[in-house]
Amino acid sequence: MHTVDQENVSATLTVVVPAERVFAVLANPTTHPAIDGTGWVQEPVDRATLTEVGQIFRMDMYHPDAQDGDYQVANKVHVLDPPRAIGWLTGYAPKGDGHLEFGGWFWRYDLVPFGPSETEVTLTYDWSAVPQSIREYIWFPPFGPEHLTNSLHHLADLAAPTSQGL
Structure with a gap:
């Protein structure tokens, strides 16, 4: 199931995986190319586990x-x-000097445990803070809402106890 609002799109899926395991997959940048529902994410440049607010992790992309x-x-x-x-x-980093600029969009995963072995996962892509100057050359969202659903199914497969992903 997915919904599109004026400024964000989200999808929700219940997976038969504990929330801690789902979170561990999401906090590992090396899993992101396999989770991606668009096929744009290629390889992580920074492979360290995500452990703190403010941490930067770079990804090689293709579009x-x-x-x-x-x-x-x-x-x-x-x-x-x-x-x-x-x-x-x-x-x-538009100038290649290491100074980062953010366009106003973000990705967020919310996990709600249902007992010890199930988790409801909601993936949200939000572009509400994107300035008009960027909206003039990037259409939002830049993909169909089915890509979020695809991502959640990929995440479920990676986090499954039989997966070799972790």
Whole structure:
């Protein structure tokens, strides 16, 4: 199930996996290419587990509409409440000097444990803080809402106890 609001889109899926395990998969940047429902996330540049608000982790990306297709994003953790919530702002270094700028959109996962072995996971992509200057050249959301549902199914597969993902 997914919903699209004026400024965000979300999807929810109940998985037969404890919340701690789902959170551990989300806090591991090396799993993000496999979770991604768009196929844009390629490889993590920063592979350290996400452990604190303000932590930066970069990802190599690919999108056919980007200049040369390949680009890199710098994500900044802005929500970290194990095992209930994790989220990050997506930014970039436009001048290549290490100074990061954030466009006003973020990803957030909310986990609600249902007993010891089930978790309701809601993935939200929110662009409510994106300034008009960016909206003039990026359409929001830049993907269909089915990509969030795809991501949740990928996450469920990775977090499943039989998975070799962890």
